Amino acid sequence: MCGKKPTRDEAMALLQKYNTNLSLIRHAVSVEATMRHFAALYNEDVEKWGIIGLIHDLDYEQYPDQHCTMTRKLLEDEGWPEDYIRSVVSHGWGICSDVEPVHTMEKVLYTIDELTGLVTASVLVRPSRSILDLEIKSVKKKWPMKNFAAGANREVIERGAGMLGKDLEFIIGGTITGMRAVAAEIGLQGDTVQAG
Ligand SMILES: [Fe+2]
Ligand SMILES: [Fe+2]
Numbered sequence: 001m002c003g004k005k006p007t008r009d010e011a012m013a014l015l016q017k018y019n020t021n022l023s024l025i026r027h028a029v030s031v032e033a034t035m036r037h038f039a040a041l042y043n044e045d046v047e048k049w050g051i052i053g054l055i056h057d058l059d060y061e062q063y064p065d066q067h068c069t070m071t072r073k074l075l076e077d078e079g080w081p082e083d084y085i086r087s088v089v090s091h092g093w094g095i096c097s098d099v100e101p102v103h104t105m106e107k108v109l110y111t112i113d114e115l116t117g118l119v120t121a122s123v124l125v126r127p128s129r130s131i132l133d134l135e136i137k138s139v140k141k142k143w144p145m146k147n148f149a150a151g152a153n154r155e156v157i158e159r160g161a162g163m164l165g166k167d168l169e170f171i172i173g174g175t176i177t178g179m180r181a182v183a184a185e186i187g188l189q190g191d192t193v194q195a196g
Contacts, residue, residue, distance in 0.1 A: 011051045026186040030116040037178030068096040111160025121149035130190030
């Protein structure tokens with residue numbers, strides 16, 4: 001690729017080359033859709049933000065102990081541009097990388113990564129099992145419940161929202177809207193129409 005902008009098709013092919021786990025792929029698609037929504041909101045490059053969201057956990061299935069580090073290597077080997085790689089790796093700031101989110105895109109990725117997990121879990125306990133009727137307040141209600149979606153680190157989400165200078169309602173609302181666009185693909189459209 002040699003510094004050329006990666007396409008969405010190339011990103012998806014690469015994701016599928018290293019990931020077979022359905023929930024990891026759904027997580028990637030959820031983050032992609034949320035990034036696309038916020039890119040449009042901030043009047044930024046929707047395609048670029050989406051691709052970075054889609055590929056951000058590339059190494060997680062095969063190299064969980066080298067998370068972020070291996071993604072950098074894999075993307076470098078594919079000739080991805082440095083600014084894409086930097087943004088991808090910054091999502092693990094303070095956890096698996098020391099690259100601090102600086103650009104708005106990086107701050108959004110950092111903020112919504114864990115939140116997509118909390119939103120997904122909030123949908124799956126609803127009778128409808130659909131994101132289409134999920135409200136912001138349902139997710140907020142889960143915030144203090146430490147045992148609910150315990151893996152979704154609320155502190156990271158709050159820190160990210162602080163970096164963006166936005167409140168949680170704005171972040172949660174945008175994440176729900178973003179994920180709704182791919183509800184069927186991520187298995188959150190409700191039991192009646194959900195395939196598999
Ligand atoms: Fe990650
Ligand atoms: Fe992630």
